[in-house]
Amino acid sequence: MGKPFWRRESVCISGLFLFIYFALGALYPLLSHYLKSIGMSGTQIGLIVSVGPIVAIFAQPFWGMLCDRFQMSRQVLSGILLGAVAASFLLLWGGKSFIAFALLYGVLHFFQSGAVPISDGLALGYVTRTGIEFGRIRQWGAIGFALATLVAGMLVDAFWLGVIFYVYAFAQFSAFLFLQGVQTERSVEAVNVFKGLSELIRLPRYMLFLASAFLIFGPINAHNIFFGLLYEQLGGQIAGIGLAFLLFAGSEAPFMKWSGFFIKRLGLEKTIFIAALVSSLRWFWYGTGPTPFAVLALFFIQGFSAGLYLASATQFVRENAPDTLRVTALAVYTSMGLGLGSMAANVVGGMLVDTYGVLRTYTFFGGLTVLGLVPLTLVTWFIKRKSTVLQ
Secondary structure, eight states: OOOOSSSHHHHHHHHHHHHHHHHHHHHHHHHHHHHHHTTOOHHHHHHHHHHHHHHHHHHHHHHHHHHHHHTOHHHHHHHHHHHHHHHHHHHHHHOOSHHHHHHHHHHHHHHHHHHHHHHHHHHHHHHHHHOOOHHHHHHHHHHHHHHHHHHHHHHHHHSOTTHHHHHHHHHHHHHHHHHTTOOOOOOSSOOOHHHHHHHHHTOHHHHHHHHHHHHHHHHHHHHHHHHHHHHHHTTOOHHHHHHHHHHHHHHHHHHHHHHHHHHHHHOHHHHHHHHHHHHHHHHHHHHTOOOHHHHHHTTTHHIIIIIHHHHHHHHHHHHTSOGGGHHHHHHHHHIIIIIIIHHHHHHHHHHHHHHTOHHHHHHHHHHHHHHHHHHHHIIIIISOOOSOOOO
């Protein structure tokens, strides 16, 4: 029987997720508006946004291997969070030109990109010790992101766009404080990470899942960049974009909490498959040009697709990778989807916007996600998990 949820460490790890994602929700939805306000062109904004995924491709595996090699996840994450705080102020005060902002944005992402997989690894360790469902913890990230879109928007209206960097720094420092109450597991033996990576490559279910993450996770993240263009194309007002993001992010929390229910009823693989299938249908529907009212009215599709997928996918990585390489496996998965997948979806999606319009970009997202269902089909119905995973 699992331990009660509202114990000290549960509160601390929930607060960690709340504020890590609060920082993301405060910064990224309004970043393009800030860049425009300091004189950046559309092309420059697109190039700057692409810096993050490029850095993440290399930074996330680096942080993951560092944690697994020395078994010091909490200490590494503490440094990452404090580094992100410092980088956010450098970005605000020093990023006045295109080159300076792009370089400092890369520094910020060097730290920021490590926070998600390492916090996921800590949460999965806690889940293993206590029996608490991962979705009950991960939902606080969605709540934090949703609250941040509201709070940051109000502060920007009251002050100026640069306030998003102060909110970001406050949230990351708050995450650092909550992190100090989270325990970290340590292996008795040192971990040979490079040998472990060779073992990961030989796990067919894990490698197939990486391929699906590239094709499914990429459009989920690229949607955050292109949705504003889509909403305006559909006839919506700019003010409605903030409301849409609030509803989208807010809908993820309950589905993350309910992910345990779906997994128990359907199984982990089928839950991920259904979430990805719904995601593909959503992108195809957006590509048909629905009304802004319909998009807002069916906001919960975000939770049923992205929210359910993100919570379940993390558990899949945990169950199909060695425990001693948990953070590395999560970091490589995040790098493949959030890094490489997002970069590809952003670049090709932007080219399609210029050539054919944003509706075709979402049709492309739907097609990518359908391709991602192919390796998921193999994992779900044809390549079963072995009785044991290398420990």
